[in-house]
Amino acid sequence: AMDTESTYSGYSYYSGHSKKSHRQGERNRERHKSPRSKDGRGSEKAVTIQAPTGEPLLGNDSTRTEEVQDDNWGETTTAITGTSEHSISQEDIARISKDLEDSVGLDCKRYLGLTVAAALGLLVFLTPIAFILLPPILWRDQLEPCGTICEGLFISVAFKLLILLIGTWALFFRKQRADLPRVFVFRALLLVLIFLFVVSYWLFYGVRILDSRDRNYQGIVQYAVSLVDALLFIHYLAIVLLELRQLQPVFSLQVVRSTDGESRFYSAGHLSIQRAALVVLENYYKDFTIYNPNLLTASKFRAAKHMAGLKVYNHLFPKGPSNNATGQSRAMIAAAARRRDSSHNELYYEEAEHERRVKKRRARYSVPLSEITLILMNLRGEKRWAPPGVVRPREAAQVIFPSMARALQKYLRTTRQQHYHSMESILQHLAFCIAHSMTPKAFLERYLRAGPTLQYDKERWLSTQWRLVSDEAVTNGLRDGLVFVLKCLDFGLVVTVKKIPFIALSEEFVDPKSHKFVLRLQSETSV
């Protein structure tokens, strides 16, 4: 047992502190992992060394069922009889190699792209200056003098270059928010366009001006000005293609989390699939509640218990005459149906019981809640007087903490959030709330409900590496009915693209006179 725990400690890589709550969380994860290993978990890693040899490390029940199904399977694999203390599990190997190749590959790609763009930018920026400066350097005495007009053009070139510099810096030189799998098509096209453009200008300049030593300096300067103008227009094109085109919402993305069905809708414009995936992920961290594997296992256990009795094993019954077999199977099905009805009842009662337990826990800390209110109110009063022993928020938190820690812990355990909040984090949050004069209800708000992923420590996220799974090339544009999946280690987000319908809006003119009403009476007169 100790061996398995040490080999699975690979998952504790994410959180450095080992506290009691964390250990519990780890055990929960382990329990959660083992039933899923049957689905070929090894295939999700980049490197799988000996997938079948992982089996003996896990529970015995999985191997037993495998043997019943396929006896030949065991013969073709090598079996590891046990692990020594110095071995690392296959998960660790896979993880290390994946990290290696990820870091090398991505950095290379990122730096390559950056250097190419920087070189091109430098070339583009220096070209007009070179156009203007080369003639005076090379054949100064033969140049026609060019007075105020040229000086005016120099000033305009200088300012336009400055504007171009600022614009390029604003548009292109931004900290990259994400690593996308494929090249940004529009950006690459624009770089190619700029390169071709500048090369053609240089060709013309080299042939017509340098070779023939043109004497009309004003013409040369105007040529340089035209280059800068054209570059500004290309910059405008870049803004339209890269930024503006995707702003207008055209598609609506429906994102459904595969484990618990939580779904949201997001708007997107004309984006490529990879950029749409980026939009979805950026919104995922702030909109979706944090993925809690414990909730999933709890409901799975409950459901599994009731599904257990529903299978009808036909091969257990002897193959007698047809009416006998059908009669028996019919009886089995009827019994299963009846049991299913009653098992639905049990499911309902169990869920009701769970909710009742949660409510009871919530009620239990209402007593320490009022205590906290009292203490906090007193503390706030003391802070204003600035007593000789100044109370810092941290110390105040440490004073209050023991009185409500136990109740809060029990509540967290009931709602299965205990591994998201360590003692230290609760203490910190309490100090934070006291420092900002928040009410106890504001302090508790973070623990009452599962919040979005961003709210928690980065170490607890369980979802930082994403993979985009799609039928089509990820640089294709979005279209109606497209489906792609964003897979994380533990769960996936299924994204469906729907087109926002064409809206035909027509006008109806309401005559202001029609707002006048006639009171219709029915009067009766005696005559």
Next chain:
Amino acid sequence: AVLGCQIGVEMSYIPGQPVTAVVQRVEIHKLRPGENLILGFSIGGGIDQDPSQNPFSEDKTDKGIYVTRVSEGGPAEIAGLQIGDKIMQVNGWDVTMVTHDQARNRLTKRSEEEVRLLVTRQSLQKAVQQSMLS
């Protein structure tokens, strides 16, 4: 009161066409309880009124003048006017397409002691049909 029957085809209202109906002539002598001359009934309807609120009319777009109440023992009841009758003519003046006030004025002219009404009702129509069949 003199009873007379004028046989028409049916009570119908087609815009632009003359109205045909079975009518009964009712002659009422006004009573003079004091200063006023009264006839002893109440009218409702008119082209300036809401015809959909008329409880007596068959066609709810009929904007004619209807008798809504007949006072007991009054001259109208003695003359044979019934509740729900539609008044078609008053002393020869047509009141099928008049405002409520105009109808009232026609009926309450101080200079006239008698008013001769042509009224129509559903039962008249049915009676004529039955007599034609038999």
